[in-house]
Amino acid sequence: MSFMTIDYFEDLLKKPSLFKKESKLDNNYVPKRLPHREKELSLLSQLFLVLVTNPNSISRKILIIGKTGIGKTVTIKLFGEMLVNAAQKRSGNIKYVHINCRKERTSYKVLIKIVRALNNNFPKRGYSPQDLLEIIVDIIKDQNLHLLIVLDELSYLIGKEGDLIYSLTRINDDAFNTRRHISIIGIARDISCLSGLDTSTMSTLQRNIIYFNNYNKEQLFEILKYRTEISLKDNIISDSLIQIITDLVYQTGDIRYGLNLLWKSTKIAENQNLKYITIESIRLANQDIVPFSTLDILKYMSTQKIIFLLAIINALDKCGGIYTSVREITESYLILCESLGIQPRTHSQLWNYLQEFKREYLITMEIVSEAIKGRKAQITVQNIPISKYKELLLEVIETKGIKI
Ligand SMILES: Nc1ncnc2c1ncn2[C@@H]1O[C@H](COP(=O)(O)OP(=O)(O)OP(=O)(O)O)[C@@H](O)[C@H]1O
Ligand SMILES: [Mg+2]
Known part of the structure; x- marks a missing residue:
C-alpha cells in the first residue's frame, strides 16, 4: 500500500467526531440511568432487599413480561449491578448471571454457562446436566454465595428444557437445608412461555409477574x-x-x-x-433510498471509475461484514477487469478514485490503527442497500454500452 500518503491519513485522523462516546449508542450498553423504568427498579429492589439485609434467607422467582425493545433486558442488567453492589457493601456475596436462552437453547448449555460464569476455566464438555447441577451446588457452598440467574428470552427454552427451572429450584430446596441460595428472574415477551414449564414452576412464576408497560x-x-x-x-x-x-x-x-x-x-x-x-x-x-445526487453523479461518471465502484460494491457484497479493505477491493477489481477484458488502472489512480468517491459520499472510508499492521482503510456504504446499489450501477453501466 505504498501509494497511500501520510498527509491524507493525518487529515482523516484530525477530522472531528460528532460522537462523545459512540459505544453508548450500542444496543447492549447499560446506561447509568434508565428514565421511566424507576418504578420497576424500585419494585425489584423492594423484592430483593431482604437478600441484602439477610443473605440467603429467601429465594425469589420472578417473571418479567413486556413487548420488544422496551427495556426489559437493560433494566434487569442495571438492577443486577445495583443488587450486587448493595450486597457487597454489606459483605454479602451475590453473583448475577445473565443468560440469553435464544443463544443457549438447551438446559445443558444454560448450565455450562452458569458454571463458567462461576469458574471461567471450566471445560465446555464432558459433563452431564446432573453433574453440572452438583458442581453449581459445590461452588455455591464453597463461596457461600447467592446466585441470581436471569433467563432472558425464556420462550426459547421449550419443551422438556423447561424442566431446568424446576431442577434449579429443587437443588435450592434440597442441598442447603433452610438456606436459599438461588433466585431466578425469567424474561419474556408474553406469558405463553409458561406453557412449556412444569405446573409447580408455572404457578410460582404466575404469582410473581412484573409487567413492563410500553413507553x-x-x-x-x-x-x-x-x-x-x-x-x-x-x-x-x-x-x-x-x-x-x-x-x-x-x-x-x-x-x-x-x-x-x-x-x-x-x-x-x-x-x-x-x-x-x-x-x-x-x-x-x-429511508434506504438512493440520494438524488448519487444518481446524478453516477450518470456522468467515467466508465473506468464506475467499474471500480462496482468492484467495491462486489467486494462489500462478498465479504458480508460491515467493511471491506483496499486489498479485497483490488482483488475484486482485477477479477472484474479481466472478465471485461479491460486494462486495470494503477494503484495510485485507484487511490485517487477512492478519495473522490468519499468526497462524493458514494462510499465511506475510515482509517483505523491496528497494533501490528499499522493503519488500514475501512471502506463501506451506509445509506444505500448493497443490492440496490449494485442494481443501479449495472443499469448505468449498461447505458454506456457495456454488458456484465
Ligand atoms: N428507559 C430507558 N432508558 C434508556 N435506554 C433504554 C430505556 N429502555 C430501553 N432502553 C434501550 O433500548 C434498547 C432496547 O431495550 P432492551 O434490550 O432492554 O429491550 P427488551 O425489552 O429486552 O426487548 P426484547 O424483548 O426484544 O429483548 C436497549 O439498547 C436499551 O438500552
Ligand atoms: Mg431483551
Missing part, C-alpha cells in the same frame, strides 16, 4: 434525549429532530430502532462533514 411518546422522547446526551457531543441534534425520531420509533415502540437511527444519522452527518445532524441526515438514515 408513551413523552417517555420515548426523554429516553432518546438522554441517550443522545451521553453519546453525542453538545448541540449535535436539536429537540425537534429528536421529536422526529421519537415519532418514527413510536410506530413500533422498539427503542433499538431509535438508537440505530440516531447512530446512522450521526454517521451520515459526519461523513458529509456537517457540524450537526440535519433532517436530511435522518431521512437518509431512515
Whole structure:
C-alpha cells in the first residue's frame, strides 16, 4: 500500500467526531440511568432487599413480561449491578448471571454457562446436566454465595428444557437445608412461555409477574434525549429532530430502532462533514433510498471509475461484514477487469478514485490503527442497500454500452 500518503491519513485522523462516546449508542450498553423504568427498579429492589439485609434467607422467582425493545433486558442488567453492589457493601456475596436462552437453547448449555460464569476455566464438555447441577451446588457452598440467574428470552427454552427451572429450584430446596441460595428472574415477551414449564414452576412464576408497560411518546422522547446526551457531543441534534425520531420509533415502540437511527444519522452527518445532524441526515438514515445526487453523479461518471465502484460494491457484497479493505477491493477489481477484458488502472489512480468517491459520499472510508499492521482503510456504504446499489450501477453501466 505504498501509494497511500501520510498527509491524507493525518487529515482523516484530525477530522472531528460528532460522537462523545459512540459505544453508548450500542444496543447492549447499560446506561447509568434508565428514565421511566424507576418504578420497576424500585419494585425489584423492594423484592430483593431482604437478600441484602439477610443473605440467603429467601429465594425469589420472578417473571418479567413486556413487548420488544422496551427495556426489559437493560433494566434487569442495571438492577443486577445495583443488587450486587448493595450486597457487597454489606459483605454479602451475590453473583448475577445473565443468560440469553435464544443463544443457549438447551438446559445443558444454560448450565455450562452458569458454571463458567462461576469458574471461567471450566471445560465446555464432558459433563452431564446432573453433574453440572452438583458442581453449581459445590461452588455455591464453597463461596457461600447467592446466585441470581436471569433467563432472558425464556420462550426459547421449550419443551422438556423447561424442566431446568424446576431442577434449579429443587437443588435450592434440597442441598442447603433452610438456606436459599438461588433466585431466578425469567424474561419474556408474553406469558405463553409458561406453557412449556412444569405446573409447580408455572404457578410460582404466575404469582410473581412484573409487567413492563410500553413507553408513551413523552417517555420515548426523554429516553432518546438522554441517550443522545451521553453519546453525542453538545448541540449535535436539536429537540425537534429528536421529536422526529421519537415519532418514527413510536410506530413500533422498539427503542433499538431509535438508537440505530440516531447512530446512522450521526454517521451520515459526519461523513458529509456537517457540524450537526440535519433532517436530511435522518431521512437518509431512515429511508434506504438512493440520494438524488448519487444518481446524478453516477450518470456522468467515467466508465473506468464506475467499474471500480462496482468492484467495491462486489467486494462489500462478498465479504458480508460491515467493511471491506483496499486489498479485497483490488482483488475484486482485477477479477472484474479481466472478465471485461479491460486494462486495470494503477494503484495510485485507484487511490485517487477512492478519495473522490468519499468526497462524493458514494462510499465511506475510515482509517483505523491496528497494533501490528499499522493503519488500514475501512471502506463501506451506509445509506444505500448493497443490492440496490449494485442494481443501479449495472443499469448505468449498461447505458454506456457495456454488458456484465
Ligand atoms: N428507559 C430507558 N432508558 C434508556 N435506554 C433504554 C430505556 N429502555 C430501553 N432502553 C434501550 O433500548 C434498547 C432496547 O431495550 P432492551 O434490550 O432492554 O429491550 P427488551 O425489552 O429486552 O426487548 P426484547 O424483548 O426484544 O429483548 C436497549 O439498547 C436499551 O438500552
Ligand atoms: Mg431483551
